[in-house]
Amino acid sequence: MNLDKIDKELLKEVALFHSIPEGAVNIRKNGEGVYRTSSAEIEITPKKEKSGIDIFVKPGIKNKSVHIPVIISKGGINDLVYNDFYIGEGADCLIVAGCGIHNDTALSSQHNGIHTFHIGKNAKVKYVERHLGVGNGAEKILNPTTEILMESGSSFEMETIQLGGVSSAIRKTTATLQDNAKLVIKEKIKTDENQTAKTDFTVHLKGKNSSAKLLSRSVASGKSYQEFRSNLIGENECFGHVECDGLLTENARIASLPQIDAKNSNAQLVHEAQIGKIAGEQLTKLTTLGLTPKEAEHFIIKAYVK
Amino acid sequence: MLKLKNISYSVKTENGKLQILDNICLSFEKGKTYAITGHNGSGKSTLAKIIMGIIKPTSGSVELDGQDITSLSPTKRAKLGIAFAFQQPVRFKGVTIGDMLSVASKDSATFDDHCNNLSAVGLCAREYINRELDASLSGGELKRIELALALARKTPVNIFDEPEAGIDLWSFDALIGIFKKLKDKNYTNIIVSHQEKLLKTADEIVVISGGKVEKQGNPSDILKTLSTSAISCNRLRGEQ
Numbered sequence: 001m002n003l004d005k006i007d008k009e010l011l012k013e014v015a016l017f018h019s020i021p022e023g024a025v026n027i028r029k030n031g032e033g034v035y036r037t038s039s040a041e042i043e044i045t046p047k048k049e050k051s052g053i054d055i056f057v058k059p060g061i062k063n064k065s066v067h068i069p070v071i072i073s074k075g076g077i078n079d080l081v082y083n084d085f086y087i088g089e090g091a092d093c094l095i096v097a098g099c100g101i102h103n104d105t106a107l108s109s110q111h112n113g114i115h116t117f118h119i120g121k122n123a124k125v126k127y128v129e130r131h132l133g134v135g136n137g138a139e140k141i142l143n144p145t146t147e148i149l150m151e152s153g154s155s156f157e158m159e160t161i162q163l164g165g166v167s168s169a170i171r172k173t174t175a176t177l178q179d180n181a182k183l184v185i186k187e188k189i190k191t192d193e194n195q196t197a198k199t200d201f202t203v204h205l206k207g208k209n210s211s212a213k214l215l216s217r218s219v220a221s222g223k224s225y226q227e228f229r230s231n232l233i234g235e236n237e238c239f240g241h242v243e244c245d246g247l248l249t250e251n252a253r254i255a256s257l258p259q260i261d262a263k264n265s266n267a268q269l270v271h272e273a274q275i276g277k278i279a280g281e282q283l284t285k286l287t288t289l290g291l292t293p294k295e296a297e298h299f300i301i302k303a304y305v306k
Numbered sequence: 307m308l309k310l311k312n313i314s315y316s317v318k319t320e321n322g323k324l325q326i327l328d329n330i331c332l333s334f335e336k337g338k339t340y341a342i343t344g345h346n347g348s349g350k351s352t353l354a355k356i357i358m359g360i361i362k363p364t365s366g367s368v369e370l371d372g373q374d375i376t377s378l379s380p381t382k383r384a385k386l387g388i389a390f391a392f393q394q395p396v397r398f399k400g401v402t403i404g405d406m407l408s409v410a411s412k413d414s415a416t417f418d419d420h421c422n423n424l425s426a427v428g429l430c431a432r433e434y435i436n437r438e439l440d441a442s443l444s445g446g447e448l449k450r451i452e453l454a455l456a457l458a459r460k461t462p463v464n465i466f467d468e469p470e471a472g473i474d475l476w477s478f479d480a481l482i483g484i485f486k487k488l489k490d491k492n493y494t495n496i497i498v499s500h501q502e503k504l505l506k507t508a509d510e511i512v513v514i515s516g517g518k519v520e521k522q523g524n525p526s527d528i529l530k531t532l533s534t535s536a537i538s539c540n541r542l543r544g545e546q
Contacts, residue, residue: 217400245399285396288358289410289455290384299409303400 001027001035006073010100013163014130015069024066026053031072031079042066042093052082052114055095059088059120067096070113075105075137080112087154089120098130099144101166103137108167110141117146119181122153129158133165142166146173150181152207161305162189162197169197177238179207187216188305191224191252201230205238205267216244219301220252231259234267246275247304249297308334308357308463308494313366315352315517326352328517330366336462339485339495341508341525343532349517350498351393354465357496358390359383370463389459393467393498395452397440403451404435410458423454426484428477445472453484464488465496470504482507505529 003011007029011017020035024042027035033053038044041061045054055066072079085095099111119125133140148156162169175183189197203212212232220226232240246254260269278300286296315327327349334340342350355361357368359380367376375383380390398406407420415423421431427450437443439451449472456464469481478501485495485507497504505511511528513520521528 279396281396282398284360284380285392286409287380288360288384288390289406289459290381290412291409292381299405300398300401303398303402303405306400 003029004073006102007071010071010073010102010132010134011069013132014071014098014100015067015096016130017067017069021065021067023064024055026066026068028068028070028079028081029072030074030077039064044068047082047084050082051080052084055083055085057085057087057091057093057123060090061088062092063094064092065094065096069097070099070111072099072101072103072109072111075103075107075109077109077111079110080114082114083116085115085117087117087119087123087125089151090122091120092124093126095125095127096129097127098132099142100132100134101140101142102135103133103140104135105137107137108139108141110139110143112143112145114145115147117148117156119148119150119154119156121151123151124155125157127156127158128161130161130163131166131169132163133167139167140165141168143170144172146171148173148175148183150175150177150183150210152179152181154178155182155184157184158186160185160187162191164190164192166191166197167195171197171199173200174202174204175212176204177207177210177212179209181207181210183210183212185212185214187214187218189216189218189226190301190305191218191220191222191226193222193224195222195224196226197224198227199229201242203230203232203240205232205234205240206236207238208236209238210236211239212241214242217304218245218254219247219249219305220254221249222252223250224252226252226254228254228256228258228273230257230271231261232269232271234260234262234264234269236264237266238264238268240267240269242271244271244273244275247301248275248277249301307336307369307371309369310353310357311367311369313353313356313363313368315349315356315361315363326517327356327363330514330517330519332512332519332522334463334494334496336494337489337492338509339489339497339507341505341511342496342498342514343500343505343511344514344520348514350514351467353514354390354467354496354498357463357465358388360390384459384461387461388463389456389461389465391452391456391464391466391469393471395448397443397448399438399440401439402436403439406439406451406455407435407458410455411460415458419458423457424451426457426480426487427451427454428480429454449473453481457484457488461493463494463496465498467498468500469497470499470501478503502529
């Protein structure tokens with residue numbers, strides 16, 4: 001596998017690679033798979049009819065991981081990929097995805113990753129995706145689409161982080177939960193300059209005692225624009241909680257449009273949203289600890305979306 | 307030595323001017339504990355904030371070891387060795403207690419240091435160090451962490467604005483022990499408080515009333531003069 005310094009930097013940021021990790025790994029670069037290895041417990045196979053991979057996690061396995069980062073290191077790439085995950089009954093695994101685009105050219109580059117998760121009964125998945133744009137070239141665009149289908153008793157924890165530098169992003173996530181399924185999504189987004197980031201969650205709480213927690217924390221700087229939409233639909237005796245917190249600096253804008261829909265009278269749904277500048281009292285407290293106001297602002301922002 | 311020279315502070319109101327502090331002159335010596343007390347609204351907290359540089363006085367000056375620090379920011383005063391524990395601690399989403407302790411101790415502290423500072427306020431580091439300083443903490447926990455942050459600073463001047471508030475489940479003796487340890491290090495403690503038990507432990511009590519120093523002296527002399535007689539309203543005094 002031929003990886004240069006830029007590739008390695010991107011992999012370090014989006015997949016926390018210091019070297020190729022153990023277990024199942026698939027690396028996609030500039031629209032093509034460049035490295036693939038399966039493990040005894042997790043099999044990765046390329047799709048035949050379209051671009052992408054199928055990932056099969058064997059039932060009952062514990063503490064195993066699969067890494068499938070994508071890197072784009074030039075302009076003019078328009079990558080579309082379909083990845084399907086089949087998580088066996090009772091399996092417990094970590095999935096690390098994410099995409100980094102380095103673009104120093106005049107042509108924009110984009111990655112559209114369409115992920116579908118089939119989570120078996122009582123399976124437990126932690127899914128981490130990190131997105132990053134670097135380079136002084138044209139637009140770096142990321143549009144992840146995620147569909148999560150959760151069988152009874154399964155749990156899925158998703159951490160989706162936009163580290164910065166992404167010109168435009170549209171995130172669409174849908175989830176359907178059967179009985180006793182538990183979904184937690186933690187989203188952290190950082191935008192600056194004229195960047196835009198739009199998020200759209202739809203969660204169907206179909207099963208009895210299913211629960212979903214959506215926590216979005218974002219920092220918008222410069223003239224950037226963020227939009228958060230969510231729709232939690234309670235179709236049974238269930239619990240859902242949406243929380244959207246946004247920090248604004250300079251002339252940025254954040255719009256939050258949470259919707260909760262209790263179709264069943266035993267559904268309990270909550271939404272909270274708070275958007276604003278850094279509180280003056282927080283800056284004051286940090287200055288009394290010896291930070292300058294600028295250092296205090298950086299400290300708060302870094303912690304907010306770390 | 308910390309000196310306040312002719313400190314006055316007023317704010318503009320719809321009806322003109324409201325004088326909050328009026329010509330305050332005080333000296334705070336090294337290795338001594340001072341309690342500032344007075345009724346609600348007497349200007350105690352404002353005075354404490356003026357020492358830290360959070361509020362700029364309308365007139366007068368603040369001197370630390372002979373240096374005029376009146377125009378210095380809270381950042382610079384913190385670097386010169388003044389710490390401040392707020393009456394109402396601030397919450398931060400995403401910031402852990404460990405993050406804050408690291409800032410307070412200028413990143414030089416080890417886990418053991420954090421452990422010592424949290425233990426001093428009755429909290430276990432293993433349980434708290436990775437928790438966020440957010441709404442998941444109770445008012446009492448926040449207050450103790452605020453005290454731990456002041457301890458982590460290891461500064462020669464320490465200001466505590468009503469440190470007893472919200473520590474109902476924790477012993478007063480432990481709180482008094484903290485002030486004693488700081489004093490033993492030859493640090494200056496300035497404690498804004500209403501609590502008689504805390505006032506008793508001070509070397510000197512300063513009573514502020516109507517923005518002025520009404521009286522000052524040792525606790526045995528001052529405490530006996532602090533009675534309900536200062537309350538002007540008959541009903542509040544319990545008289546019919």
